[in-house]
Amino acid sequence: MQTSQAKTLQEKTIIVSVTSDLCTDQRVHRTAITLHLQQYHVIVVGRKLPTSFDIKQPYVTKRFKLWFTSGALFYITYQLRLFWFLLFTKADLLFANDLDTLLPNYLVSKLKNIPIVFDSHEYYTGVPELENRPFIKNIWKSVERFIVPRLAYTITVNESIANLFYDEYKNKFAIVRNIPLQPPVIKVTDIDLFKKENNIPADKFVIILQGNGINVHRGAEELVAAMEQVQNAVLIIAGNGDVIELLMQMVSGFKLHDKVIFKPRMQYDVLMQYTQIANLGISFDKPTNINYLYSLPNKLFDYLHAHTPILASNLPELKKIIEQYNIGYILLNIEANEIANTLNKIINDTELLKQKKNNTYIAAEQLTWEHEKIALVQMVNNALRINQNGGANK
Numbered sequence: 001m002q003t004s005q006a007k008t009l010q011e012k013t014i015i016v017s018v019t020s021d022l023c024t025d026q027r028v029h030r031t032a033i034t035l036h037l038q039q040y041h042v043i044v045v046g047r048k049l050p051t052s053f054d055i056k057q058p059y060v061t062k063r064f065k066l067w068f069t070s071g072a073l074f075y076i077t078y079q080l081r082l083f084w085f086l087l088f089t090k091a092d093l094l095f096a097n098d099l100d101t102l103l104p105n106y107l108v109s110k111l112k113n114i115p116i117v118f119d120s121h122e123y124y125t126g127v128p129e130l131e132n133r134p135f136i137k138n139i140w141k142s143v144e145r146f147i148v149p150r151l152a153y154t155i156t157v158n159e160s161i162a163n164l165f166y167d168e169y170k171n172k173f174a175i176v177r178n179i180p181l182q183p184p185v186i187k188v189t190d191i192d193l194f195k196k197e198n199n200i201p202a203d204k205f206v207i208i209l210q211g212n213g214i215n216v217h218r219g220a221e222e223l224v225a226a227m228e229q230v231q232n233a234v235l236i237i238a239g240n241g242d243v244i245e246l247l248m249q250m251v252s253g254f255k256l257h258d259k260v261i262f263k264p265r266m267q268y269d270v271l272m273q274y275t276q277i278a279n280l281g282i283s284f285d286k287p288t289n290i291n292y293l294y295s296l297p298n299k300l301f302d303y304l305h306a307h308t309p310i311l312a313s314n315l316p317e318l319k320k321i322i323e324q325y326n327i328g329y330i331l332l333n334i335e336a337n338e339i340a341n342t343l344n345k346i347i348n349d350t351e352l353l354k355q356k357k358n359n360t361y362i363a364a365e366q367l368t369w370e371h372e373k374i375a376l377v378q379m380v381n382n383a384l385r386i387n388q389n390g391g392a393n394k
Helices: 002-010 026-037 071-087 099-112 134-150 159-169 191-197 220-226 244-254 268-277 298-305 316-325 336-348 350-366 369-388
Strands: 013-017 041-048 060-065 093-097 116-120 153-156 205-211 233-239 260-263 280-283 310-313 328-331
Touching: 013 026, 013 071, 013 099, 026 041, 026 093, 026 369, 041 071, 060 071, 071 099, 093 099, 093 369, 099 116, 099 134, 116 369, 134 159, 153 159, 153 369, 159 316, 191 268, 205 268, 205 298, 220 233, 220 244, 220 336, 233 268, 244 260, 268 298, 280 298, 298 310, 298 316, 298 350, 310 316, 310 336, 316 328, 316 350, 328 336, 336 350
Parallel strands: 013 041, 013 093, 041 060, 093 116, 116 153, 205 233, 205 280, 233 260, 280 310, 310 328
Antiparallel strands: none
């Protein structure tokens, strides 16, 4: 009887939705591949941009082509397309990623009487893009206030954000951190050859700043300015964001073309090759808003799983992991001179850097997706079992 019930559960269809283009969204990919390996039929819904890569995954993907790619009109059209897709597509569970997909998922879950899981990748109403847009912020906050207290199955990325939600809504969020699938898909076995093929000086200390959100208040401008004073090093900026054009202008103005290398957004396995050959990874989010204050960026776990020590800003979630495993350094002030002085000290103290690199191997063994995914799998299994017995949500 138990075998029969398990088989029934594993034939269920789960629709995972997100507003990204699915190309480099590793959290959504980890969710989808984990549920796929649990034998669920997984459909991942996102959008397709003119710059989107072709993707091929073992789960089903659906990407909407929309007339608008940003702003209010994008969100309105995406919400409508997602609502109609969810309404007319068979599903046994809906999995909403972030607040900007939650409303259509919640409405359809009620109309079709199926369970919903909400995964909040950040404290959405605290993002800097909404700080000076009170009207738009209040719209999203109203959606959050209306729906989140009514949800039975909720996930977020760290303890600090989970506490914020609990204080506000008395809803206990499970914690699933952004720990990558391991090991890296492609390992760099010949670092010198990789550097030569990608025009990276072989004799320089390599610093990397990676991410698909290299935006304001994340220390990239100060880091580039600091490179003027950093000796025997090269900085790789890999990814995209709203300050990339400004950073390129700074590099030109400071004449830093031999010290700063830009790499465009790329597939995750390729990005991780650059991370593996780096000597130091950077994460400089500033506590200018509540979302950044309590952030625990993907890049932290990417760095440690690539065995690259980390220099990070003094934020509680970052500091907790870096100090617990002694895998990097904490910078108290995100200011160009302070950054330059710290980087020069790190470069010159090779023995300490070697110790921290060795510690990344210990951290990577303990911080694994195999352990982290347990809360995700249990929540989805519980949601589907409860729904089978009648009634999915609070």
